[in-house]
Amino acid sequence: MCARIPAVLGRIARLSWRIDRRAVQLLVGCQVVTGVSAAVLLTATARAMEPVLGAGSAGHRLRGALPALLVVALAAALARTAGALASYADRRITPRLTTETDSALVEAVCRVEAVAYAEDGFADRREAAEMGVSRTHVMVTDAQRFVSAVIRMVTASGVLSVLNPLMLPLLLLAVLPAGVGAVLSARVDYEIHYANVADRNVRGMMRWWATEARYSDEVRANSMTDYLVYWHRALSDRCDRRSLAAAPRTLRIALLSALAGGVFLLATWGVLAWLAVSGRVDLAVAATAVIAVQTTLAALSQVVVNGAAVFHTSLYLGDMQSFLDDAAARAPRRGPGRLTAPVDEIRLDQVVYRYPGRDKNAVDGVSLALRRGQILAVVGANGSGKSTLTRLLTGVYLPDKGAVSWNGTDLAGVDPVTVWARTGLVPQIFAQWPLRVRENVTLGQPRTHDDTAVWEAVDAVGLREAVEDLPAGLDTLLARDIFGGTELSGGQWQRVACSRALYRRPELLILDEPTSQMDPQGEHQIFEKIKAISADRITIVVTHRLENTRIADHIVVMEHGRITEQGRYDDLAHGGGTFAELLELSQDR
Numbered sequence: 001m002c003a004r005i006p007a008v009l010g011r012i013a014r015l016s017w018r019i020d021r022r023a024v025q026l027l028v029g030c031q032v033v034t035g036v037s038a039a040v041l042l043t044a045t046a047r048a049m050e051p052v053l054g055a056g057s058a059g060h061r062l063r064g065a066l067p068a069l070l071v072v073a074l075a076a077a078l079a080r081t082a083g084a085l086a087s088y089a090d091r092r093i094t095p096r097l098t099t100e101t102d103s104a105l106v107e108a109v110c111r112v113e114a115v116a117y118a119e120d121g122f123a124d125r126r127e128a129a130e131m132g133v134s135r136t137h138v139m140v141t142d143a144q145r146f147v148s149a150v151i152r153m154v155t156a157s158g159v160l161s162v163l164n165p166l167m168l169p170l171l172l173l174a175v176l177p178a179g180v181g182a183v184l185s186a187r188v189d190y191e192i193h194y195a196n197v198a199d200r201n202v203r204g205m206m207r208w209w210a211t212e213a214r215y216s217d218e219v220r221a222n223s224m225t226d227y228l229v230y231w232h233r234a235l236s237d238r239c240d241r242r243s244l245a246a247a248p249r250t251l252r253i254a255l256l257s258a259l260a261g262g263v264f265l266l267a268t269w270g271v272l273a274w275l276a277v278s279g280r281v282d283l284a285v286a287a288t289a290v291i292a293v294q295t296t297l298a299a300l301s302q303v304v305v306n307g308a309a310v311f312h313t314s315l316y317l318g319d320m321q322s323f324l325d326d327a328a329a330r331a332p333r334r335g336p337g338r339l340t341a342p343v344d345e346i347r348l349d350q351v352v353y354r355y356p357g358r359d360k361n362a363v364d365g366v367s368l369a370l371r372r373g374q375i376l377a378v379v380g381a382n383g384s385g386k387s388t389l390t391r392l393l394t395g396v397y398l399p400d401k402g403a404v405s406w407n408g409t410d411l412a413g414v415d416p417v418t419v420w421a422r423t424g425l426v427p428q429i430f431a432q433w434p435l436r437v438r439e440n441v442t443l444g445q446p447r448t449h450d451d452t453a454v455w456e457a458v459d460a461v462g463l464r465e466a467v468e469d470l471p472a473g474l475d476t477l478l479a480r481d482i483f484g485g486t487e488l489s490g491g492q493w494q495r496v497a498c499s500r501a502l503y504r505r506p507e508l509l510i511l512d513e514p515t516s517q518m519d520p521q522g523e524h525q526i527f528e529k530i531k532a533i534s535a536d537r538i539t540i541v542v543t544h545r546l547e548n549t550r551i552a553d554h555i556v557v558m559e560h561g562r563i564t565e566q567g568r569y570d571d572l573a574h575g576g577g578t579f580a581e582l583l584e585l586s587q588d589r
């Protein structure tokens, strides 16, 4: 755990350097000035003590000490100024450092192979990494305070060693137990944090679902509130129990380190008193030693406190870094293959796919050939593998066995970005982006300043009237939680999702239950549109409404991940198989 700290700190330093080189230089310069000022201050104080504690009238002694006192004042002013400038530099670096790490985390998560989401522990490690990001904002302050305390400690202890070599080791021993104690406490805190990470992750998700406006009707009308509140509290209690169980350990650590530190500190003061009383050091030196001891002690305490804080923070940053490294290793690296345009044929050859941790294949030996201009309908019971098949067709997942190829090129060897540039997908559970209507249609495509194509996509799904009725038309913000935002109905949202896919004019258009929330008119309109534009693309419709498969040139029926029937609507409807049975059931009401 400790071994990775220097690497983590090194990365933060390099990142800060990249973000604002001048601010880092200023920060380092200020630390040097702080250290030098501390040394000058102590030395000048020692010089001032001699005349102050010497013979003569008060005025005479003060006059004698005046030059040294002026140096003391100057050094103090310099240290203060350096402190203010260091804090300014910190404010220049920290916000951008936090933004950089936060953006890196968001990007890393968005770019991993989608299969990572289905793997155990991915969400927990991501939660741990989030903690690292939130800690980044204290990292520079902690590190800066630590370095500045080290410099002050070194200079003060240097002065102290000159005064009497015995003092320094004693002083170090006085503070060492506190340092060890702080590091041990930080480790305990981190252990608890790690033990709680899974529960905190679940709690965070439950909290979101319970308090999100979109689900507020369901929560209330289905009397879920008590259960959700209970769940949230139970998870919090579990986390608290772990923290409470560790409290005696941290108390023991704190008491023992305080005891050991106190004994050594008493010894330090005792030695100083003995040196002064026995005449081994003269009074002026003893007085300076008192100040030096105090200064060293304060600096040492700061070293300990800030060192422990740096240690603590770097543990979380370590989690963040290992997640980022892991995510970078999981980014798609599929090879240099190129797709030829247009996409005339998509083939699946004996494709098998199983989700991580599952004991059955979700898609189990599927072979299919789709040609441009064709509409394929995929039907089957819940869980039969239809949506998984769409993920394989688009290269979102790669098959465990077999191959998916576009124009004869295996997707396993092609940069997925080039595949997705030609794909339009309306997933079963689609996003309702808290953006304006326009961005909800164009998201994922280059920015446009001409709304003609946007309106075409809106018209294609019969949404023009509803959009024109919105307070600001295409500029209306679709987020009722945000001031000035508004909300669409479920069916209207689904039309927006369809318009988003159509706007892309994709070569492969996949619609997974695209009209499940739409009125009959909307459904009719969408399927008419799909048919009208099908000539220059491959279209795949996943649906449970078997009547809608009439528009398809080819229908496949899936059961337990396999294709068990396929053909045209009329053949299947009268074929006496599963399709005919399901069709009969849907009409028998």
Ligand SMILES: Nc1ncnc2c1ncn2[C@@H]1O[C@H](COP(=O)(O)OP(=O)(O)OP(=O)(O)O)[C@@H](O)[C@H]1O
Residues within 6 Å of the ligand: 118, 355, 356, 358, 362, 380, 381, 382, 383, 384, 385, 386, 387, 388, 389, 428
């Ligand atoms: N992310 C996932 N992680 C693990 N298993 C999954 C995941 N998604 C789907 N599955 C499993 O894979 C199988 C096929 O799921 P899939 O979503 O492809 O079915 P489907 O035919 O689209 O179902 P539906 O008609 O309900 O949409 C199911 O057994 C399901 O439990």
